[in-house]
Amino acid sequence: MARLAIPVAVRWADLDAYGHVNNVAVLRLLEEARVAAFWHPGEGEPEYPTAVLHAGPGSQTTTVVAKHEVEYLAPFGHLRDGVVVELWVGHLGGASIDICYEIYDGSTDPATRADDGAPRAPFVRATSVLVMLDSRTGAPRRLGEAERAAWEPFVEDPVTHRRRA
Amino acid sequence: MARLAIPVAVRWADLDAYGHVNNVAVLRLLEEARVAAFWHPGEGEPEYPTAVLHAGPGSQTTTVVAKHEVEYLAPFGHLRDGVVVELWVGHLGGASIDICYEIYDGSTDPATRADDGAPRAPFVRATSVLVMLDSRTGAPRRLGEAERAAWEPFVEDPVTHRRRA
Amino acid sequence: MARLAIPVAVRWADLDAYGHVNNVAVLRLLEEARVAAFWHPGEGEPEYPTAVLHAGPGSQTTTVVAKHEVEYLAPFGHLRDGVVVELWVGHLGGASIDICYEIYDGSTDPATRADDGAPRAPFVRATSVLVMLDSRTGAPRRLGEAERAAWEPFVEDPVTHRRRA
Amino acid sequence: MARLAIPVAVRWADLDAYGHVNNVAVLRLLEEARVAAFWHPGEGEPEYPTAVLHAGPGSQTTTVVAKHEVEYLAPFGHLRDGVVVELWVGHLGGASIDICYEIYDGSTDPATRADDGAPRAPFVRATSVLVMLDSRTGAPRRLGEAERAAWEPFVEDPVTHRRRA
Secondary structure: OOOOEEEEOOOHHHHHOOOOOOOHHHHHHHHHHHHHHHHOOOOOOOOOOOOOOOOOOOEEEEEEEEEEEEEOOOOOOOEEEOOEEEEEEEEOOOOOOEEEHHHHHOOOOHHHOOOOOOOOOEEEEEEEEEEEEEOOOOOOOOHHHHHHHHHHHEEEOOOOOOOOO | OOOHHHHHHEOOEEEEOOOOOOOHHHHHHHHHHHHHHOOOOOOOOOOOOOOOOOOOOOOOEEEEEEEEEEEOOOOOOOOOEEEEEEEEEOOOOOEEEEEEEEEEEEEEOHHHHHOOOOOOOOOOEEEEEEEEOOOOOOOOOOOOHHHHHHHHHHHHOOOOOOOOO | OOOOEEEEOHHHEEOOOOOOHHHHHHHHHHHHHHHHHOOOOOOOOOOOOOOOOOOOOOOOOOEEEEEEEEEOOOOOOOOOOOEEEEEEEEEEEEOOOEEEEEEOOOOOOOHHHOOOOOOOOEEEEEEEEEEEOOOOOOEEOOHOOOHHHHHHHOOOOOOOOOOOO | OOOOEEEEOHHHHHOOOOOOOOOHHHOOOOHHHHHHOOOOOOOOOOOOOOOOOOOOOOOOEEEEEEEEEEEOOOOOOOOOOOOOEEEEEEOOOEEEEEEEEEEEEEEOOOHOOOOOOOOOOOEEEEEEEEEEOOOOOOOOOOOOOOHHHHHHHEOOOOOOOOOOO
16 A cells, blocks of 8 residues: 655666667666665665565575566656656565566656646556575575565555557 | 577676676667667678668667566576577567567577477567657657568567466 | 765665675766766756856767776775765866766765865775867867866866876 | 787677767776686586686685776777777786786787787777785785786786876
């Protein structure tokens, strides 16, 4: 019932010859938001304010990306205030989790990004399927109760990706 | 009825802490293969042997990526012989083209990668939707006859991406 | 007599297998600070607070990097608060400018980074030589009065790079 | 008295808006050549033909980059045949090694790149200082006899970098 809103800086090196963030660089922005959301602070390291999802996997878990699906809806450039990646859980599977994202202009008021009847216009809409592996065996392992409890508040309807008719 | 087989070098910088090519870096390998396939040599520049798809868009066309869908089936590392990206056309739309890809170990014999009954085991399976825009207006423009003629020999069944049940 | 202090976010993708920012990624941080310092806002675009150096080159100028010299003094990781790149002009040449940089932990108080007797400990010390070319001819062109006036307040002693004895 | 000549592929993503390899991307080409030259094959992995320098550091050694100095002499683009990085040892120190590089067009005949009176025109000239650390203590450790023996055949005069007068 909630989304994380994670600010991510855009870099000049992300731009292509048209001054738009390159389509591959967009995945770096999603990665950066995902890492922030799941961040495990090391000993003595500060915690991310957005790192609410890290209750789950510990050092015995390797999280791998099984799939990305990314739709580019509108081009965007080197925004002074960067972007905000809205991130939520689209599905909790047995040994996997679907992370959904929308990327917005970081200078827009969060209120106007909210679903209040105003047109919402993300630049990008995406889904990543993450699979949790047991680091010792390399085999998928079931999500635990602590993980489900930490992530359930962030479950919302998944992104509906367009299919060709 | 044919695929292009495009060798792409893997870089040490593509690897993550596990020694595997990072999931975002995989999209750079696909991009490199796609550019090679569509390469327009400049005046006096050599032509790519794989650049058979460049019959179409000219300088009045801007080709944009509308969507990527990428499945990671098996991890791979800094292969001495790089990878081979097999690339074909999954669908010719009105103003768009679906490019399909599979990534294989570059050291394997192409014959054993062929569909001869032996198990085929790509590392990655992916689809990109490209849309052709008129560079002057920015609006999608219909594919021309020359483009369709150049691309039709490379139309094969599209990749079937796994959906969650 | 002044330095610019430009905050730059570190990305997870900048890290190597040891959890340190990769030596090549460091140059991306310097590039990001340099672009911010010289930023020319487009029409209607916001101005960077740090973009005090943009008085000079206009659209008839192409600025190229002729040289980088970068010393890595201490490793650093994915700092929650990113880094601060201190940037100044080490030398104003006829058709070139030497940009000097030091990279500091972004969470440190600027006061304690100041030269107040406390040990200053940058992670990185670097110099870039930029050359201004006339975009039409490609030939180096002399710096103008407006450029010199804009940049002179930021001239300080250049970084002294270590040489092997 | 010998140099290694290491072919490295250029990627489309290395290019800037002018169609030239970006100055930071050049360091990725140097890194790729350096890794190839020092490559330690894992068990069962093929050896690089260029990996003649790997006699030295074993798993108890961490090699860190202490410094890069890079001069950009001529721009270059997405060369069909990539580049050749010529790499040699400019200096063997107590606990460090200076690696020197020149980058050439990969399509040129090596013979015409040789020092036969013809003008040699590298795109880039660079030096990296690598320091060998004891992985357990993190302190610099002296080069051993095996390392010196492996590297001495590749010692040549170092690159002379231009200094401002």
